[in-house]
Amino acid sequence: MNLDLSQKHILITGGSKGIGLSCAQVFLAEGAKVSLVSRDPANLAAARKTLEKDFAPENIFTVAADLRDAQAAVVALDGAEAALGAVDVLVNSAGAAKRTPAAELTPQAWLDAMQAKYFSYIHMIDPVIKRMAARGQGNIVNVVGNGGKVASAIHIPGGAANAALMLASAGLATAYAAQGIRVNAVNPGLTYTDRLNEGFAADARVQGISPEDIMRNAVARIPLGRMASPEEVANAVVFLASSKASYITGISMSMDGALNPIVV
Helix, strand or coil, rough: CCCCCCCCEEECCCCCCHHHHHHHHHHCCCCEEEEEEHHHHHHHHHHHHHHCCCCHHEEEEEEEEECCCHHHHHHHHHHHHHHCCCCCCECCCCCCCCCCCCHHHHHHHHHHHHHHHHHHHHHHHHHHHHHHHCCCEEEEEEEHHHHHHCCCCHHHHHHHHHHHHHHHHHHHHHHHHHHHHEEEEEECEECCCCHHHHHHHHHHHHCCHHHHHHHHHHHHHHCCCCCCHHHHHHHHHHHHHHHHHHCCCEEEEEEEECCCCCCC
């Protein structure tokens, strides 16, 4: 299937590992060019090394930036567009709010969650969507998380940030549709990434059992019988970014293996 992504410039925040890196691999396989943004230069270097094993170096750009800083996001965007041209697709996969049991929460924990997850997305969305609007076309896919739909006692601030991002995605889809821009969200459930261990450790403290038991119990509740792989989430992101999804905008798509059978 031709997804019409050849030579498109894809900017991926949080692109140095996990779901973001898997998105980069799938987009590059479709013939696109990718810019990766991450806070950690070492992670970016490792990601570039991984990608260059299979894809042309000239189609890959990396830039380190802390997206909790709005100006840093603009500088990163300027660098990416100088290297690979105007951004056609923005994929946000950066930032993750720390999972914390409710009894351990503080006002600072709530603020940190919004900075880590919500504003790290908004700071890049804002300049990108305005530039897309000036050109009359563009596509944004936000990798958010099902914690914004289903409350968890160890993920309340992060879930609140996710819920805010879903509303922002739907609102921006409506606001910018007439200017040729689509905005969608993908909400993964449990996915095999490095971020899993933190959540299992927090849950283990609450339940008084081992993180390994938490993982086994979590997987046992998933009707599909397993977690998602980052590539499976990436495939959904790439489809939504493609011309084959040309009439899909404003959605928040759950990907949790039917764990929470919600009618949307």
